Amino acid sequence: MKSTMALFISAALAACSTAGCSGQADSIQQEIRKHRMGTLTIRTRPGATVKVTQIQHEFWFGTAISSRMFGGRADPEDKKKYLEVLKANFNSAAPANAIKWGRTEKKRGQVNYQDADRMLKWCSENGFRTRGQCVFWAKEKAVPSWVRKLDDKALRKALESRVTDLLSHFRGQISEYDVNNEMIHGEYFAKRLGEGIRKDMFLWCRAADPKAVLCVNDFEVLTGDKLDEYEKNIEALLKAGAPVGGIGLQGHFQGWQRESVDPKKVKRVLDRLARFGLPIKITEFDTYTDDEKARTKQLVDLYRTCFAHPAVDGISMWGFWEGDHWRKAKGALWKKDWTPTPAAKAYHDLVYRQWWTKWEGKANAEGVCQVRVFFGRHLITADGTQTTIQLSKEERSKTVTID
Numbered sequence: 001m002k003s004t005m006a007l008f009i010s011a012a013l014a015a016c017s018t019a020g021c022s023g024q025a026d027s028i029q030q031e032i033r034k035h036r037m038g039t040l041t042i043r044t045r046p047g048a049t050v051k052v053t054q055i056q057h058e059f060w061f062g063t064a065i066s067s068r069m070f071g072g073r074a075d076p077e078d079k080k081k082y083l084e085v086l087k088a089n090f091n092s093a094a095p096a097n098a099i100k101w102g103r104t105e106k107k108r109g110q111v112n113y114q115d116a117d118r119m120l121k122w123c124s125e126n127g128f129r130t131r132g133q134c135v136f137w138a139k140e141k142a143v144p145s146w147v148r149k150l151d152d153k154a155l156r157k158a159l160e161s162r163v164t165d166l167l168s169h170f171r172g173q174i175s176e177y178d179v180n181n182e183m184i185h186g187e188y189f190a191k192r193l194g195e196g197i198r199k200d201m202f203l204w205c206r207a208a209d210p211k212a213v214l215c216v217n218d219f220e221v222l223t224g225d226k227l228d229e230y231e232k233n234i235e236a237l238l239k240a241g242a243p244v245g246g247i248g249l250q251g252h253f254q255g256w257q258r259e260s261v262d263p264k265k266v267k268r269v270l271d272r273l274a275r276f277g278l279p280i281k282i283t284e285f286d287t288y289t290d291d292e293k294a295r296t297k298q299l300v301d302l303y304r305t306c307f308a309h310p311a312v313d314g315i316s317m318w319g320f321w322e323g324d325h326w327r328k329a330k331g332a333l334w335k336k337d338w339t340p341t342p343a344a345k346a347y348h349d350l351v352y353r354q355w356w357t358k359w360e361g362k363a364n365a366e367g368v369c370q371v372r373v374f375f376g377r378h379l380i381t382a383d384g385t386q387t388t389i390q391l392s393k394e395e396r397s398k399t400v401t402i403d
Contacts, residue, residue, distance in 0.1 A: 024263075031308035036355070037372050038391050041399040044382040046367040048402075051381040054357040058375040058392055059307065060129060060281065060314025061351050062092035066324040067115035070122055078323060081338050085320070087126055089348060094131040094283070094316060095119050099170070101136065101162060102144045108158075113169055120173045131316065132170065133283070134178035134217065135163060136201060138186030148188075156193055160204050167208035176213035178248055178283070179205055184218050184229045195236075202242040217248030217283055223259045227269055234276060247278050251285040252318070253298055261287070261298040263305045274311035282306055284318040286331040287343075296343040303350055320344075 036059065042050055068074050069082045086093070097103050098116040105111045123130050136159070137143065150158055167177070180189070180201050189197050205214050216234060220226040237244050249269070253261050273280055287298045306312045319325040322332035329335065333344035340348075357373040363382070377390045382402040391398050 025304075028304050028308045031310075032304075032355070033372075035310040035393075036307060037374055038393075038395065039397040040371045040373050040378070040380070040389070040391060041397070042363070042369050042371065042380060042382065043399065043401040044363050044367050044369075044385075044403070046363055046365050048363045048367065048383045050359075050361055050363055050369050050371075051379075052357055052359040052371050052373060053379045053381075054374060055377040055379055055388065056091055056127065057351070057355070058377075058390075060092040060316065061090055062094065062129075062131070062314060062316035063090050063320050064096040064133070064284070064316065064318045065093045065119060066096055066319070067098045067119060069324065070118040071115065082321060082324075083122070085334060085338070089320070089344075089351075091127070092129040092131070092314065092316065093119075093123055094133045096133070096319065099132050099166065099174075100134060100142075101147070102142065104166070105144065105162070108146050111165060116170070120170065124173065130174050131281075131283070132166075132174040132177035132212075134181035135166060135205060136179065136189065137181045138183045138188055138190075139181075140186065140188040142181075142186070143188055152192055155189075156197070159189070159197070159201065163201065163204040164208050167205055167212065171209045171212075174212065176215055176246060177205060178215050178217040180216075182218050183216065184226055184233050185220075196240075198237060199240040199242040202237070202244065206243045213245040213279075214243055215246035215248045215281075216244060217250065219250035219252060219284075222249050222251050222266060222269055222282075223253055227272060231272065234273075238276070245278065246313075247273055247276065247280045248283040249273075249280065251282045251302065253285075253287040253302075254289070260294070261301045263301045266302065266305045267309065270306070270309045270311055274309075278311075279313040280309075280311045281313055282315040285315055286318050286325075286327055288327050288330050290330050292342050295341070296346045299343045300346050300350065303347070307350075307355065 040052065044050065065086065069079050095116050098119055104113055120130060147155065147158060180198060183198065202214050205212065218226065218230055221230045234244065234247065253259055270280060285302060287295050289295050303315060306315055320332060321334045322329050322336045325332040333341050333347065335341060355374055357378060359371050361369055363369045373391060375391055375393045377388060380387050380389060380400060380402065385402050387400065387402060389398065389400050
């Protein structure tokens, strides 16, 4: 007999069907197979036993991470468990605060990247891809006090210096940045220096790190009524010639109905933003509720809807452990004592069971087998001989020969 927790998880995962929308669930599964899977053709000895095991997703399943867990400020046991859970459940990360201007340059000219350096070193050693959140923050209260005191000429010089120093320092370590966070909610730099500064920020970033993906990022687009405004903001940047390379959507959902995850609204937002032809990421996902069943359902709805959408490249939680989460127990997936919540188990079930390639079979009389796999890196074994291969969304299919 299943445990009470297992039954709870199963019920949450099946919530769409029990609500009378099994057709929608089937449609999502079809879209996932269409947009997230390709074909590996394996050529080997006729009759050989072939195994295909996924190692990592191409899709970003990420989280924000805390700087205190990478230095000497955390309890050693919590730090050990934090890194274990992080590595076992995610493949990408964003330093939650460690590269923000107010953290790296508290006093003018005194730049310190030590926290971020430690975090990115761990990410590199463990195969994690990384986001930079953020180069600038457009809301006045988020601008360092010493910056606000500068005259306009000195302010512009300080902005360019910040870009050049930050992106040069992390070149090759951080693959994408939120350039000017929350522009539809903050206009500090534009009010001081004119609308053109928004384009200049992107151009400075492009010059400092030509390979980095430069993103916009904002909130109340998935959860509120700011979609029209966000579209206009992106259009204006692109028209001005800003090298915008990605669209970020914050996803801080509430427990009450108006701001809970509505799959239809999420899809509608994604469909409209997809017209720009830019990759989309959910950059800061969490839900604020102590209703475990509601939280689990919201997570499943959000992840399924976004994973099924071809324009989305990743989803990142804004933290995962109650002991270091801005919403504490009502937002975290792992409790203070490291007990996984039902939402944590549902998340792991989606990513590492339902959406994870694990196949075994025999090559046919010509020594060939074709396997449908999720995009990412895979280990292929044919009669004991092993090789790894990466299949990307752009490739769709690939042939590998194992003698």
